[in-house]
Amino acid sequence: MQDIIYLMLRRMRLPLIVVILAYTISITGLVLIPGVDDQGNHWRMTLFHAFYFVSYVGTTIGFGEVPYPFTDSQRLWTSLAMYLTVISWLFAIGSLFAVLQDPAFRRVLAYATFTRSVRKIKEPFYLVCGFGDAGQLVVNELAADHIRSVIIDLDEVRIQSLQLENFPIDIPALCADVTDSSTLLAAGLDKPECAGVIALTGKDHVNLTVAISSKLLAPDLQVICRADTHDEQANMASFGTDYIINPFDTFAERFAMMFQSPSMFLVYEWMTSIQEAPLREFAAPPRGTWIVCGYGRFGKAVQKSLSFKGLQTVIVERDISATAAPEGTIEGRGTEAITLYEAGIELADGIIAGTDDDANNLSIIMTARDMNEKLFTVARQNLSNNDGTFNAANIDLTMKSGMIIGRRIIDLITNPLLTNFLRMARTQNESWANVLVSRVAGTLTDQAPETWTLTISEKHTPALLEAFRKGQDVTVRHLVTDPREVGQRLPCVLLYMTRANQSELLLPEDDTVLQAGDRLLFCGRRHAETHMLWTVNNFHALNFICTGSDRPSGTVWRLFSGHRAD
C-alpha cells in the first residue's frame, strides 16, 4: 500500500508545482497592477484579495470583479490568469486521473488488496496456481465445502471471470507470474494457515517451479502437482512433491480397469464424480482391435494400457518421427475416411480420438462412426467449453483432463478416506464390485452418490460418546436408520472405516459395534448425511433409535413416568 502512495506522490510532483506557479504568477500580477476605486483613487489589491480572486477564477466559479470594478490593465491580466490557472488545474486533475487509471498503478493496487486479504485469512486455505478447468473445479468444490483458496494465474481474463462467480466465501485472486517466488510468498505460502499448494498450470515446468519453491520455502507443506509428461513427473517426485497427478495416466488406468472389471470402473466413476452429476451406467468396451488416433502423451498412455490388457491396437499419427510412433503406424490425422479405412476401421471394435485438438477429435469420431456403426468411441476433450458439442456427439467415454485432475485433488484434500477406500477396493474381485454396485444403485435413484466422512469423537458425535459412557452399544445399523422413521434406512452405504488402532474395514457389516476414534466413509444422498448428523448429535434421537422408546427429557416427566433421573 505504501508503494502506491509513493508512486502517486511522485507522479503528482510536476502538476502540483505547475498549479502553484500559475497561482503565484496570477496573484503577483494582480497585486502589482494598480486599480481605481469608486471614488477614482488609486488602489492596489492586497495579497489576500488577489488570492481570493484567483482562487475563484481558477476553479471557474467566477463572482465578478471585487472589491471595485477592474481597470482595463487589470482585466487584461485577469484574462491571462484565467487561462493559466484553469489549464494548470486541468493538468493537475488530468494527471491524477491518469495515475489512477495507469495499468502499473492498478497492478500495484490489485497486489496490495490481494496481500491484505491474504494476510487477513485466519483459517486453513489452499494456494491454487493456475485457474484453468481443473483449477476452477477445485476452487468451486472447495468453496462449496467452505474451504478457502487463494488463486494466482497469469491470465487477466480468468482472474476477472472470478469476480462474476458467486462464492459463499471471499477468494483472493491475483494476476501474476507464479514462477516468481515472491508472488507465492505474497499469496501466503509461509503463513501457518496455508494447508497446501496446488500447481495446476498448463505448463509442466511452471508446476515444477512452484513445487520446488514451495518445498524450499515451506518444507512441511503438502504440494500437489499436475504433470503431463513422465520426465517432469520424475523430476517432481525427486524432491518430495506429495502428490503428482498425470491426467493421461490416470485416465489410461481407469480405461484399463473398464476391460478388467466394468463394475470396479463404475465404483471408481461414481465415487469420484462431481457433486450432483447424473448417475451414469457405462457399457463394457469390446475386447478386440482398437484404433488410436494421435500418438501424443494421451495416445501413448492409452495404447500402453490397451497392450497391457492384451488388446491389438492400430495407431494413426500425423507426425510419425516426432512422436516416435512404433512400426506399422498409419500416417494421417484420422479425420479423413481414407486414413481410417487404411487402419482397418471396418473390422475394428473401438476408436480413440486422442489428438490435442477438440474439433479434430470430434471429426474423427463422426467419420469413424459413419464407416462402422458398432464402434465403441472414446474421445479426449481438451477444453471444457466444448462440453455441449461432446455431449451432443454421444460419445461412449470422454476424457476431460481438467475434470480428472480436479476430482483427484478434491478427494485428496477433502476426503482422504476415499483414497484409502479406492486403494483397497482395487485388490477386490469383480463379484465384490458387482455386489457394491448393486447395493449403491439400490439406495440411489438417478444421481451419482456423494461421499462424506464421519469421525466418532466428542466434538463431532457427542450423543454417541454419551451412549458409550453409559455402556450402550451402538452399531452401524443404528447410524444408518432414519431418525424420523425407525425401521427405514437412510439412502446411504457405509463403504469403509478405520479404527483408532489403525485397522481398516472394507464394507463393514451392519452389526459392527462403533468405538470412539472410528472414521467412517459413507456414500449416498446428501440429505442422508444431515439426518445422520441429527442422530449422532442428539442423545434422545439416538436413544429412540436404539431402544425404540421415547424417553422423557424433562426432570418432571421423568419423575412421573418413573424413570431414574440420570
Place this chain on the structure above:
Amino acid sequence: MNLEKVVFAFFIVLSLTLNFGFFIGDLDDPNHHNVYELYAALIVSLIATILKFGDRAHIGAVLLATSLVADLQLIAAAIVWTISEHGTRAGLTPMVMSSIVSLSGGALLANITSVVILVTETVMFRR
C-alpha cells in the same frame, strides 16, 4: 551530479533565505517585515515540499517532514496576517506583528534543519 538534488537544494535554501529576510528586524515593527517576502517564502517552501513528494529514502522523508513543518508555520503566519488586516478592524498591532514574526521564526528553524540535513547528506555521499 544529481539534478533532482540540486534543484531541491536551490528551493530549500531560497526558502531559508527569504524566510530569514522576513524574520530579521524588530519583532513587533510592521515596517521591518514585508508581506511580499512572506508570500515569496511560502510559495518557495511549498515548491520545496512538493519536490520531496514520493521520496522513499529515509533522509528524503525527513526532509519532507521538516519542510512540511515550515509550510505549516508560514501558512499560520499568513492566516494571522490576513485575519488581522481583513477580518478585524484592529490592523497590524505590535502584538499581532510579533506573533506573525515568531511563527515565521519557527519556520526559519525548520528551514535551517532542512538545510543542515541537506548539507549532511551532500557531505556523506560524495558523488
